[in-house]
Amino acid sequence: MSSQTLLVALAGQPNCGKSTVFNMLTGARQHVANYPGVTVEKKVGHFRTDSRRVELVDLPGTYSLSSYSLEERVARDFILHDRPDVIVDVMDASNLKRNLYLALQLLEMEATVVLDLNMMDVAERRGISVDHAGLSKHLGVPVVPTVGKAGVGGKDLKRILDEEAEKPNKASYKIDYGTMEPFIQKMQDQVVSAMQLPETYPHRWVALKLLENDAEVLRLATEDPKSSETLTRDIEQLRKDFQEETGTPAERHIAFARHRSCAAICRDYMKLPEQKRASLSDRADKFVCNRFFGPLLLIAILFVLYEVSIVFGGWLAVKVWPVWGAVEAFAAKVLPQAGFLEDPLLRGLGVWVVKSTTAILNYLPIFFLLFALIAILEDSGYMPRMAFILDRLFRRFGLHGQSTLPLILGGVYVGGCAIPGVMATKAIPDERARLATILIVPMMNCLAKVPLYLILIGAYFPEHGGLAMFFIATVTLFMALPVAKTLSLTVLGKRESAPFIMEMPPYHLPTVTGVLRRAFERIWLFLKKIVTVVVAVAVVIFVLINFPGLSEKREASYQAQQEAVVGKFMKVVDKTSYKGELLPADVPEIVLFADRLKNAKRGLTDKSAAAAVNKSFEQANPIYYAVVKRKGADGKKLNKAFKKVVKTRKKLRREMRAERFESSFLGVLGRALEPVTKYAGFNWRINIALLSAFAAKENSAATLGSIYGIDGSGSVQESMKAGETGFTALHALALMLFMALYPPCVPTSIMVRMQSGSNKWMLFSILYQTLLGLGVAVLVFSGGKMLGLSGLQAMWGFYGLCVAATVIMALIPDRSAQKADIGKTCKQNC
Amino acid sequence: MTLDELTPGTGGVMKDLTAEGALGQRLMDLGFYPGATIKIVRNAPLVDPIELELDGYHVSIRHDEARHVEVE
Numbered sequence: 017m018s019s020q021t022l023l024v025a026l027a028g029q030p031n032c033g034k035s036t037v038f039n040m041l042t043g044a045r046q047h048v049a050n051y052p053g054v055t056v057e058k059k060v061g062h063f064r065t066d067s068r069r070v071e072l073v074d075l076p077g078t079y080s081l082s083s084y085s086l087e088e089r090v091a092r093d094f095i096l097h098d099r100p101d102v103i104v105d106v107m108d109a110s111n112l113k114r115n116l117y118l119a120l121q122l123l124e125m126e127a128t129v130v131l132d133l134n135m136m137d138v139a140e141r142r143g144i145s146v147d148h149a150g151l152s153k154h155l156g157v158p159v160v161p162t163v164g165k166a167g168v169g170g171k172d173l174k175r176i177l178d179e180e181a182e183k184p185n186k187a188s189y190k191i192d193y194g195t196m197e198p199f200i201q202k203m204q205d206q207v208v209s210a211m212q213l214p215e216t217y218p219h220r221w222v223a224l225k226l227l228e229n230d231a232e233v234l235r236l237a238t239e240d241p242k243s244s245e246t247l248t249r250d251i252e253q254l255r256k257d258f259q260e261e262t263g264t265p266a267e268r269h270i271a272f273a274r275h276r277s278c279a280a281i282c283r284d285y286m287k288l289p290e291q292k293r294a295s296l297s298d299r300a301d302k303f304v305c306n307r308f309f310g311p312l313l314l315i316a317i318l319f320v321l322y323e324v325s326i327v328f329g330g331w332l333a334v335k336v337w338p339v340w341g342a343v344e345a346f347a348a349k350v351l352p353q354a355g356f357l358e359d360p361l362l363r364g365l366g367v368w369v370v371k372s373t374t375a376i377l378n379y380l381p382i383f384f385l386l387f388a389l390i391a392i393l394e395d396s397g398y399m400p401r402m403a404f405i406l407d408r409l410f411r412r413f414g415l416h417g418q419s420t421l422p423l424i425l426g427g428v429y430v431g432g433c434a435i436p437g438v439m440a441t442k443a444i445p446d447e448r449a450r451l452a453t454i455l456i457v458p459m460m461n462c463l464a465k466v467p468l469y470l471i472l473i474g475a476y477f478p479e480h481g482g483l484a485m486f487f488i489a490t491v492t493l494f495m496a497l498p499v500a501k502t503l504s505l506t507v508l509g510k511r512e513s514a515p516f517i518m519e520m521p522p523y524h525l526p527t528v529t530g531v532l533r534r535a536f537e538r539i540w541l542f543l544k545k546i547v548t549v550v551v552a553v554a555v556v557i558f559v560l561i562n563f564p565g566l567s568e569k570r571e572a573s574y575q576a577q578q579e580a581v582v583g584k585f586m587k588v589v590d591k592t593s594y595k596g597e598l599l600p601a602d603v604p605e606i607v608l609f610a611d612r613l614k615n616a617k618r619g620l621t622d623k624s625a626a627a628a629v630n631k632s633f634e635q636a637n638p639i640y641y642a643v644v645k646r647k648g649a650d651g652k653k654l655n656k657a658f659k660k661v662v663k664t665r666k667k668l669r670r671e672m673r674a675e676r677f678e679s680s681f682l683g684v685l686g687r688a689l690e691p692v693t694k695y696a697g698f699n700w701r702i703n704i705a706l707l708s709a710f711a712a713k714e715n716s717a718a719t720l721g722s723i724y725g726i727d728g729s730g731s732v733q734e735s736m737k738a739g740e741t742g743f744t745a746l747h748a749l750a751l752m753l754f755m756a757l758y759p760p761c762v763p764t765s766i767m768v769r770m771q772s773g774s775n776k777w778m779l780f781s782i783l784y785q786t787l788l789g790l791g792v793a794v795l796v797f798s799g800g801k802m803l804g805l806s807g808l809q810a811m812w813g814f815y816g817l818c819v820a821a822t823v824i825m826a827l828i829p830d831r832s833a834q835k836a837d838i839g840k841t842c843k844q845n846c
Numbered sequence: 847m848t849l850d851e852l853t854p855g856t857g858g859v860m861k862d863l864t865a866e867g868a869l870g871q872r873l874m875d876l877g878f879y880p881g882a883t884i885k886i887v888r889n890a891p892l893v894d895p896i897e898l899e900l901d902g903y904h905v906s907i908r909h910d911e912a913r914h915v916e917v918e
């Protein structure tokens with residue numbers, strides 16, 4: 017036995033310190049794994065006791081082991097199916113009674129259980145004392161006091177684990193269910209003995225679960241088609257009999273009896289202080305949840321969060337960019353050399369994939385700061401307070417108090433990112449509100465939508481730039497809220513809406529290591545998931561926008577233009593002393609030589625280093641060097657001609673790219689969509705730009721740039737205005753609104769899939785936003801045109817419409833809400 | 847009397863639970879059972895939900911849900 021690995025599960029109620037104990041035992045050697053198909057994380061780590069290797073699994077925190085919530089099912093399934101050798105139940109000693117509720121349920125499963133009495137320091141501080149030896153004797157399992165945060169008790173825990181491994185000691189604690197005992201016996205005799213159960217399922221426990229009407233165990237009972245009908249009938253009958261006899265539903269009786277046992281145990285083995293002082297948390301909450309200061313503090317915290325992560329993080333991202341720039345430069349160096357007009361396929365693809373990846377990596381500083389700040393909010397205990405303050409407001413739209421953070425991260429005002437926004441929805445306990453939040457986060461204004469807004473506003477609303485920016489920045493929320501309500505009344509209507517009941521744990525001071533560890537963990541998860549997919553998608557998009565490629569005739573025409581410009585250069589060469597030394601074949605080489613020289617000197621501030629680079633290039637090829645650096649009279653002459661070559665090359669390449677783009681699969685699609693999109697004011701060129709934005713929204717601006725023939729972004733607006741003569745402010749408005757409602761980009765879609773746990777929701781998310789965006793754009797464009805509105809009039813008209821929709825939606829009652837008259841009770845209440 | 851009728855600062859002992867299904871389960875899991883002592887701590891800034899102290903720890907709950915808890 018001692019050579020085998022001992023499988024140990026860490027169970028416990030939320031926030032009792034499981035992860036802290038996990039880190040104490042494993043020394044934080046862990047990796048994060050995702051449960052297949054669900055969003056709940058399970059951590060696995062290893063450590064050694066004196067005599068064996070232990071595999072430790074950190075289960076999600078659960079208040080009990082019913083199968084109502086996902087976390088509970090995950091925890092229970094692990095205990096039942098993976099049958100850990102030992103279960104360590106972490107208990108918050110300062111909150112013993114409630115924690116015992118879970119402990120007793122674990123004991124009832126007749127597993128090998130060790131109770132870890134954690135947070136002993138907190139209990140002590142509050143004057144609570146626990147007789148752990150007595151408790152251990154009463155329950156018949158080892159009880160180990162620990163202080164996870166300070167690393168106290170880890171050794172004891174390991175020693176006990178060793179002992180339990182040598183001599184497993186199955187729990188046999190029985191709760192007295194009083195009037196129910198005969199029914200439990202009957203259930204065991206009539207039903208459980210007829211069931212085909214895995215041998216690890218204790219009969220008394222199964223009988224109790226059947227009386228509780230537990231869906232999972234019931235499924236086990238009815239799986240066997242032979243006996244299922246009579247079994248189901250018997251189970252129902254027993255439950256009914258019990259209720260008739262005692263007047264209480266069986267599940268309620270069971271829970272109450274358990275709680276009474278917990279209370280009895282606490283009376284015997286725990287001493288509370290004579291006098292209860294108001295704890296620091298209580299005093300802090302007077303301020304944090306105050307009617308006036310609470311919302312103010314909330315706004316202040318969100319403001320700091322936004323400033324630090326998005327604003328400061330954005331600044332940091334700019335500072336870090338040279339790193340990713342170096343990666344790009346390195347890739348450009350090792351890939352096959354560029355051609356004069358066309359690059360080798362491998363180079364084009366390689367550069368494209370690297371650029372797609374660095375575009376995401378560019379956001380890394382922002383993500384890191386965000387994750388760290390969120391970890392601070394989570395650890396400190398502020399999250400539940402935030403939900404407490406805002407729940408009333410958000411509930412009107414089918415959302416949840418905890419939808420605040422995801423929306424902020426997504427960019428409620430301007431600048432955010434949907435990826436961490438969707439990621440943060442994990443904290444929302446209500447399935448329906450969580451999905452509604454996931455579905456509206458991509459509607460917020462992420463950073464990548466901003467360049468397109470800026471182009472359009474600069475080109476078509478130059479006099480009202482500030483107003484237009486305010487419009488697009490705030491209208492998104494007024495579009496998202498009614499949509500959330502609509503979704504939650506329709507497609508999400510059947511989803512389970514969990515009750516709000518939520519613990520408000522005492523505040524904890526977050527630790528630096530804890531915060532950093534969590535931030536790094538999440539960054540790592542993010543990188544693993546997103547980057548791999550981004551690479552795969554980048555390849556697909558590359559094919560879509562580059563193939564089938566130019567016709568032979570067009571290729572020949574470009575080739576001829578190249579030859580013409582090279583010919584002109586050669587004429588100048590003939591007038592210099594390099595005649596005969598420089599051949600037409602040298603021209604592309606000189607271009608590449610100049611590029612290499614530029615790259616080698618990029619970022620060099622030191623003069624002598626730059627001189628050294630120059631020197632090595634001169635040695636490598638003195639003639640090329642003379643042309644590029646205007647050395648000597650001939651060099652000067654040739655340099656002038658050479659500059660023309662470079663300029664023409666740039667122009668030709670750009671034209672070819674635009675043409676290849678237009679005739680590509682994506683371009684064809686853009687044209688095919690024109691009959692529909694014209695009602696929204698989009699022609700096929702705009703369609704292509706929008707289609708390319710699906711990979712990453714930054715692409716929209718870049719694509720417009722390449723379509724309208726300008727590379728720098730500063731002048732895209734001018735060239736767009738010149739290129740699209742029929743375009744009006746109304747066109748621009750429709751386009752902006754479509755961009756605001758644009759379907760989630762590829763990385764966000766992946767995140768949606770991860771968080772919603774299904775492809776279906778990902779596809780739904782993409783589809784409904786596309787249709788909604790198109791609908792809104794058509795409404796604004798065609799409607800505005802019909803009414804003869806100017807861009808500005810249409811803008812504010814639409815704004816009014818959205819605000820009205822928000823107010824109306826807020827007033828529609830939720831179908832599933834009970835007809836409780838909150839107004840009435842509140843009158844008595846306040 | 848039901849829990850949602852209490853005002854901040856007052857309290858009582860829980861008598862019975864009238865909720866079924868997930869709501870009932872959740873309430874019981876968080877420690878609502880006959881005999882538990884409950885004190886209303888405060889209303890949220892927008893009145894709903896309420897924060898209460900249940901056997902020494904803090905729980906927030908909506909008025910809708912508090913209706914299902916009987917106290918005396």
Ligand SMILES: Nc1nc2c(ncn2[C@@H]2O[C@H](COP(=O)(O)OP(=O)(O)OP(=O)(O)O)[C@@H](O)[C@H]2O)c(=O)[nH]1
Nearest residue numbers: 030031032033034035036077134135163164165524
């Ligand atoms: N004072 C004190 N604080 C502790 C102790 N153990 C954990 N904590 C703190 O309690 C908080 C919650 O700890 P976690 O380890 O995240 O709790 P958890 O059980 O993993 O929580 P969930 O995963 O959310 O269920 C953290 O802020 C810890 O620093 C302890 O023994 N004493």
Ligand SMILES: [Mg+2]
Nearest residue numbers: 034035036077
């Ligand atoms: Mg944890």
